[in-house]
Amino acid sequence: MTPIFAWILFFSLSSNPPGTIKVKNYYVDKTEIQNIHWMEYMFQKGKEDSTNMQKLLPHPANSGYSFAENRYKPIVLITYEQAIAYCAWRSKFVSGLLGKKIKYRLPTATEWKEIAEEVIKNDIKQIEIDLTETKKLIQKDSGQYVVIGIEKPKSRIYNLFDNVSEMTLDKGIAMGSNNYNLDDLKTNLTNVVYHYNATNSYLGFRCVAEKE
DSSP states (O other): OOHHHHHHHHHHTOSSOTTEEEETTEEEESSOOBHHHHHHHHHHHHHHOGGGGGGGSOOTTOTTTTSGGGTTSBOOSOOHHHHHHHHHHHHHHHHHHHTSOEEEEOOOHHHHHHHHHHHHHHHHHHHHHHHHHHHHHHHHTTTOOOOOOOSSOOSSOOSSSSSSEEEOSSTTEEESOOTTSOOOHHHHTTTOEEEOSSOOTTEEOOOEEEEO
């Protein structure tokens, strides 16, 4: 089952837009947008118009996004404009399949912080467990930058404070730390702001959704 159709099946069992969990007043993706989601996007767009596939590809430095072992890791080395285009496509595609208007978009920096604060309030113990495991993986890899893949997310948010910094609707501003420079997140969980002006190997995104 492809990721999009797995999302649709989940929606039939839940009132949340596919792929999301409700945090405060927001429907937020459980994981960052993963390589497998990006490949599904490229496949569906290719069926519509195969002549413009080049503009969907991540930066050439991300040569491993299509490898099977990387399918559940976050898509990186894509531009802000590519992320916006993905959100627009996902909104149209999911709305068409469901027959209900669903809008996916990047959260603003302020929204991301509100979501993060709520997650911290309700799930700090799990966050500390996740961060400890992340740091162990980095140490095992001799301090090299590594990212984590989540194959079957349960009813919570994953890697909001590690893995990759996440683009926001505010162009050039990403929120949250990443595994390249993992800060002392006990005190910095919502205050890490990453400014970017190009694609990067530790910059990804997740969506928030709105039901209309």
